[in-house]
Amino acid sequence: MPQSLSQNYVHLVFSTKERQAFLQDLNLRHQMHAYLVGACKNLESPALVVGGVEDHVHLLLQLGRTKALADLVRDIKKESTKWIRQEAPRLSDFHWQHGYGAFSVSYSMISKVEDYIRNQAEHHQRTSFQDEYRKLLEKSGLQWDERYVWD
Template sequence: MAFWRLYYHLVWATKERQPLITHDKEAELYNYIIGKADFLNSIIHAIGGIEDHIHLIASIPPSLSIADFVKNIKGSSTHFLNQNYHISNNAIIFGWQRGYGVLSLGSKQLDNAVSYVRNQKNHHSQGTAIASLEKHDDEA
């Protein structure tokens, strides 16, 4: 493969913006996503979020479209969590909302983006989240 350095800031929300990323699921979800990205020859530089959405700073190889990367991560992580946190009536307890937001980054922006994503909880609790970095769909 050719040499590549591509950086993306990705964000997507839980189904109906429900607070589904609970403390007991968060680490397992993040570790799963990192492992799945590695399987896809992609790199997760940072992952973070709050109960109703997630941010990733990722490097995705040019052989894999961003849409396919997101579809694979969202679909497989939903399946993973629903298999590991099932309830007696087999109701789906975890899901992602349709769509996602993506911004491309230059190498000079990488450190700031990583810091922003790793500190999501603080940004949201202190009101310092940046609206343009929180968009995950076409809504205003």
């Protein structure tokens, strides 16, 4: 077959280093989300939606056909860290956590995941990031070690 086709949707989640509330400023947070949309597009893995709260982000993206997920995440974090340090010099110590969670999303579940990501602020009025993340890991059948998840 001469044509290579791919359609892989990924729900990507990562937090700020030690879950510091770097993104408290709502305007800056929205700018970061918009920047992440642009970064994903430039990295040939367009984001359908980006959301989050002051200490973490969620992205629903379509993984590019030639992209390795780990490389994509590395590049997204690198570019957005550089951007926020330039945009908000007071956040010169901004870092994302080293790790991330990536969860496959079936085409039929896209709208549900989009809604979930759009409603992060409301969701986190009753649920911590750590509890949310544990639930995502459990739901996906992943095993993890608490000692290494929270950096």
